[in-house]
Amino acid sequence: MKPQIKIKNLSVTYFKGKSNEVRALQNINLEIFPGEFVIFFGPSGCGKSTLMYSIAGLEKGIDGEIFIDEQNIKDMSTKQFEEYHQKKIGMIFQAYYLISSLSVAKNVMLPQIAIGGDKKERSEKADKLLKHFGVYEQKGKLPQELSGGQQQRVAICRSLINEPDIIFADEPVGNLDSKSSEDVMELLAKLNSEQKKTIILVTHDSRHLDLADRVFYLKDGKHEQTKANRKIFQPKRQLLPEEKESYEKLRQTYKKLDDVDDNVSLEYYKAKNIATEILIGLSVDEMEGIEQRIDQLLSSGSGNYDPIFSYLDKGNKQGGLDMDVRTAKKLTKKFGELSRIIHEFSKEVINPGEHAENVRQYLYTEFEIKSKNQKIDDLVNKVILKRLENDIDKDEFEKILDKAKSKGGAGFDSRLAHKMARRMELIMLGKYQLMMRQPSKKLELIDRKETDNQDES
Incomplete structure (x- = not known):
């Protein structure tokens, strides 16, 4: 055309x-x-x-x-x-x-x-x-x-x-x-x-x-x-006879190649594949396979992680990623834990203090943080709750985690604080989806001492 x-x-x-x-x-x-x-x-x-x-x-x-x-x-x-x-x-x-x-x-x-x-x-x-x-x-x-x-x-x-x-x-x-x-x-x-x-x-x-x-x-x-945003209205160039064999072999690996209709889209497809392959060792098609199964997990809220594990564990010829069992189990657990934290928002009764605590424990486990300082843990709980309530944004969240203890911060390494802030934003993204489906629930901070007193009584 x-x-x-x-x-x-x-x-x-x-x-x-x-x-x-x-x-x-x-x-x-x-x-x-x-x-x-x-x-x-x-x-x-x-x-x-x-x-x-x-x-x-x-x-x-x-x-x-x-x-x-x-x-x-x-x-x-x-x-x-x-x-x-x-x-x-x-x-x-x-x-x-x-x-x-x-x-x-x-x-x-x-x-x-x-x-x-x-x-x-x-x-x-x-x-x-x-x-x-x-x-x-x-x-x-x-x-x-x-x-x-x-x-x-x-x-x-x-x-x-x-x-x-x-x-x-x-x-x-x-x-x-x-x-x-x-x-x-x-x-x-x-x-x-x-x-x-x-x-x-x-x-x-x-x-x-x-x-x-x-x-x-x-x-x-x-x-x-x-x-x-969508495909440009320019038809795909007809392949020359000497190009067809090469194309057919290539599309065995890159199945989405059939959907690329023009040079602009082709360059983007190349760039996306190069980036995912170099950074995480997967193709775009393989990433989309994972994305589809995570989407099903988030949508259903069933807690059934078998489809993800099966896709990671199956051999290439069976349509899987052929990961070793330990890696497949480890990644499935990571997806599952994040999904569980996100789905806490869908519960009818939300105990905000407990939920902030669960998020903190998840972040500590995910990033292998071993803390023996209750004061710092309480601070992290409070800053998590502030982010959950949208009282602060990602940058403020990260800043408090990165700030020195002597200045009222958590004193985490700057790279760790950045990773935690990014993961917190994933949780917020999940929260946003789920909260759109139900009435808004205002989270309030429950004082740890007050909770402890209630437990004792």
Whole structure:
């Protein structure tokens, strides 16, 4: 599949040659494929809107080349340029840009009027869109009589009435409340998934990034990096005859290789495999096998660790990792202990003092800490409880463990404190999952002396 949009060495400079010269874009190169949802992301002034308007053909005096379906925008005739604006693209703006003196219906029909659309047909198209986007009942009203969310829905209808292939959305939810913002972003996502429209969204809000297939990060007019959330719409290159045998042998080891569709994903897959193999001696596929079994363990809360042990212990030919029995048992025990600590949060009655104590004992066992100082143990219990209650964050937790005893800390080695803090965050991650499924329970510190007195009585 060929790119729908291709940008080569694009630069945009305002007030060129003057003392107030601004280099809005610098040497941008990227491709966008049909049906993609992409986001231009970055802080205000980074050039993301300039990039979008350049593709839309609204920026003048650009350097470089922009191709739409392999045609250079600079080479378009006046008629071709008009058709590009009127039929190929649709625009959605932050400020809506609805004409206040025209009804909602007439605002939606304006692009059809511009191309000489049949009066009856354009009215039917407008009604259909207004019904689809839930603003049909407002068709006779003026824009200012509608809420912000309703006005943006009308603007979306207007952008779609000429059935464009590409939708440009420039900060479309910037003036909306959170509920209306979610609604509009959901509509854009549906336009992409259901109608296969190419969506180019400009935003500085990181909450929307997961919607995109790819995110282009911009800073100071430069394309800093691209991150892919999903597969890029570029088909896998056909293998040459001399490559097929090599590929078939390789995929016996790397079964997920079949899911890699493009060079960006391939490089990421290579990097991930190299990192896991060098650091822990496992492939990505083997890691995913472990992850799936841990996920089952956490989800069920059954305490059945057999599937994990079996996967670690089985031979390679049986689909396992072929670890020796002792190592498999040791790792299974580690997974089990962490799972047990996490699942304490799911109990109906939580004794916070006891739970903090259990977490401390788990950390001490895991990191082979032998303590004979009750005062330090009590301090660690308290700092664990503070982290469990979100009174402190990871850095503060680590800082107290690392701080010298003479200054009120636990006096642990800095590397040990760091490892304990990281493991504590794993417990917090598990807690977060489980607490989402049940009512919030406020943990309170139970004084050790008070507990001891109760036990004695």
